[in-house]
Amino acid sequence: MHIDQMSLENKLENNRRQYDELYILKEPIDTENKLRIDIQEVVDFCFCPYYYDLKYKDKKEINIKNLYDKSLHETFYAYLLALQQDTLTNTLEFLKYQFGKEWINYKKNKEYNLISSAMKRDSYNRKRKKGIDAIFKFNDLMNKDRQLPIIVNHKYEIEICKNIILTGTFEYVRELTLKDKQKVIQIVKFISESNRSFTNMARQNDLTLIAASYAFENLFDIDYFQSVVIDIEKGKATTSYYAKKEYELLKKTVESTVICMRNDIKCISPDFRCYNCEYRNVCIKVI
Numbered sequence: 643m644h645i646d647q648m649s650l651e652n653k654l655e656n657n658r659r660q661y662d663e664l665y666i667l668k669e670p671i672d673t674e675n676k677l678r679i680d681i682q683e684v685v686d687f688c689f690c691p692y693y694y695d696l697k698y699k700d701k702k703e704i705n706i707k708n709l710y711d712k713s714l715h716e717t718f719y720a721y722l723l724a725l726q727q728d729t730l731t732n733t734l735e736f737l738k739y740q741f742g743k744e745w746i747n748y749k750k751n752k753e754y755n756l757i758s759s760a761m762k763r764d765s766y767n768r769k770r771k772k773g774i775d776a777i778f779k780f781n782d783l784m785n786k787d788r789q790l791p792i793i794v795n796h797k798y799e800i801e802i803c804k805n806i807i808l809t810g811t812f813e814y815v816r817e818l819t820l821k822d823k824q825k826v827i828q829i830v831k832f833i834s835e836s837n838r839s840f841t842n843m844a845r846q847n848d849l850t851l852i853a854a855s856y857a858f859e860n861l862f863d864i865d866y867f868q869s870v871v872i873d874i875e876k877g878k879a880t881t882s883y884y885a886k887k888e889y890e891l892l893k894k895t896v897e898s899t900v901i902c903m904r905n906d907i908k909c910i911s912p913d914f915r916c917y918n919c920e921y922r923n924v925c926i927k928v929i
């Protein structure tokens with residue numbers, strides 16, 4: 643979607659001020675007697691309530707896929723923050739160093755009780771090589787178009803329904819200059835490896851991205867932006883535009899999840915999802 647240059651700059655300037663006020667001055671929203679829930683909890687509970695229990699109640703089981711995803715994302719954020727602060731020189735060297743640091747940090751940390759499949763040496767090596775491959779692709783993607791980072795890895799909170807505050811993270815918000823010199827704002831979500839089946843349809847209706855888009859639109863009062871999922875390993879970007887229909891669906895999903903959680907309603911139905919679930923080894927032992 644193309645936008646008028648002058649109005650974009652004015653909007654951005656206004657929104658940067660709003661952003662500063664919101665997050666630097668920390669103008670809090672009234673949270674008393676309101677329930678807070680993170681969009682990732684909603685997504686995990688909807689995926690499988692038993693998965694939710696295992697992930698949030700027993701934090702000791704860490705899967706190597708999660709460590710890999712976390713290391714890569716931390717690497718991307720460090721890169722984007724350096725890009726924002728204009729301190730990047732050799733982008734590839736920066737990425738390689740950062741990924742090495744993150745990966746070794748997690749591997750060394752004794753607090754993590756890795757599940758048996760994650761302890762195999764070849765798993766570590768496979769993931770390390772895959773990670774290096776991913777950062778080359780990330781570097782190519784980032785160098786393709788001129789971009790101005792606006793927000794990197796920042797928490798948001800918004801009252802989505804009466805008495806329910808939804809929290810989440812803006813992974814990356816950028817102003818992108820397209821080939822025809824037009825500029826566009828994009829709310830970006832990076833995916834590096836999905837532990838779950840992720841079809842094009844699911845990608846276009848990504849609840850985390852819909853929530854970030856809803857929060858961005860309402861907190862900054864901007865309604866002309868793109869919502870983009872970037873699959874690093876495939877080098878593929880999927881662009882969506884969300885509006886009332888998706889936002890209503892988001893609200894209904896959050897509300898119904900809260901009702902289920904409050905009333906301890908857990909419908910567990912082991913099926914094809916289990917194949918891609920990182921807790922399946924633990925789960926199979928239990929049910």
Ligand code: SF4
Pocket residue numbers: 689690691692693696910911912913915916917919920921922925926
């Ligand atoms: S293995 Fe299946 S039933 Fe068990 S937590 Fe994962 S998705 Fe849920």
